[in-house]
Amino acid sequence: MRTPLIAGNWKMNMTVSEAGAFADELLNNKLNQGVEAAVCAPFIDLPVLIEKFKDTDIKVGAQNVYYEQSGAFTGEISAPMLKELGVHYVIAGHSERRELFGESDSDINKKAHAVIEAGMVPIICVGETEAERDNGEHTEKVANQVKAALQGVKAEAAGDLVIAYEPIWAIGTGKSATSDDANAMCKSIRTKVEKLYDKGVADSVRILYGGSVKPATVEELMSKSDVDGALVGGAALKTDDYTALVAGALR
Numbered sequence: 431m432r433t434p435l436i437a438g439n440w441k442m443n444m445t446v447s448e449a450g451a452f453a454d455e456l457l458n459n460k461l462n463q464g465v466e467a468a469v470c471a472p473f474i475d476l477p478v479l480i481e482k483f484k485d486t487d488i489k490v491g492a493q494n495v496y497y498e499q500s501g502a503f504t505g506e507i508s509a510p511m512l513k514e515l516g517v518h519y520v521i522a523g524h525s526e527r528r529e530l531f532g533e534s535d536s537d538i539n540k541k542a543h544a545v546i547e548a549g550m551v552p553i554i555c556v557g558e559t560e561a562e563r564d565n566g567e568h569t570e571k572v573a574n575q576v577k578a579a580l581q582g583v584k585a586e587a588a589g590d591l592v593i594a595y596e597p598i599w600a601i602g603t604g605k606s607a608t609s610d611d612a613n614a615m616c617k618s619i620r621t622k623v624e625k626l627y628d629k630g631v632a633d634s635v636r637i638l639y640g641g642s643v644k645p646a647t648v649e650e651l652m653s654k655s656d657v658d659g660a661l662v663g664g665a666a667l668k669t670d671d672y673t674a675l676v677a678g679a680l681r
């Protein structure tokens with residue numbers, strides 16, 4: 431069975447001292463066993479989090495990566511750099527990166543390859559705009575994003591992947607997708623993965639929902655067949671909310 435995953439995405443929040451304080455507070459809260467907890471933090475916060483969580487099951491993730499190994503790419507961070515630090519997950523293709531920083535499907539595919547080659551796990555983000563949903567194009571849009579992101583990724587690696595369905599209109603808006611709509615899209619992503627690979631891969635890939643997930647809504651989401659967890663922005667910034675999210679994700 432797929433282990434539920436609650437991944438916090440801090441986005442551009444938390445200084446190093448704030449990250450350290452968050453980790454200390456979280457370690458005082460007893461996180462539920464049986465749910466995997468991950469915190470995806472700004473690059474500079476990663477060392478302190480990795481140090482603080484080293485004797486725990488809490489995984490640390492990055493929010494971005496550059497796909498080249500090293501070289502003249504001022505300001506960028508490579509997958510081998512993250513791997514050496516002890517990073518487990520790397521978010522690839524968050525809609526904010528696609529929209530604000532011009533990342534293309536092809537960039538995201540290269541990032542996924544770089545992360546896998548370095549021995550980490552990508553969390554690949556996909557999702558439609560409000561206009562695309564209104565026009566009934568959301569299922570096809572997301573299926574195309576999934577296909578593009580996974581181009582050339584071998585079946586052995588694909589089963590360990592995490593895909594996060596984050597409808598853009600639900601991010602940071604307080605306007606979450608209904609649990610049935612979230613589940614319908616997660617199911618359709620799983621069907622797409624089965625078409626690209628096989629049933630074994632589709633059954634093991636974890637598909638998260640993201641977009642205004644709160645402690646009060648996580649249980650309902652997790653009761654659905656194809657939602658394996660959540661990628662959480664705002665509510666993952668407070669230790670008590672984060673702890674409640676992990677508790678609510680147990681199924």
Ligand SMILES: O=C(CO)COP(=O)(O)O
Nearest residue numbers: 439601602641642663664
């Ligand atoms: O973008 C998100 C996580 O990656 C969702 O953010 P919110 O939970 O703040 O809506």
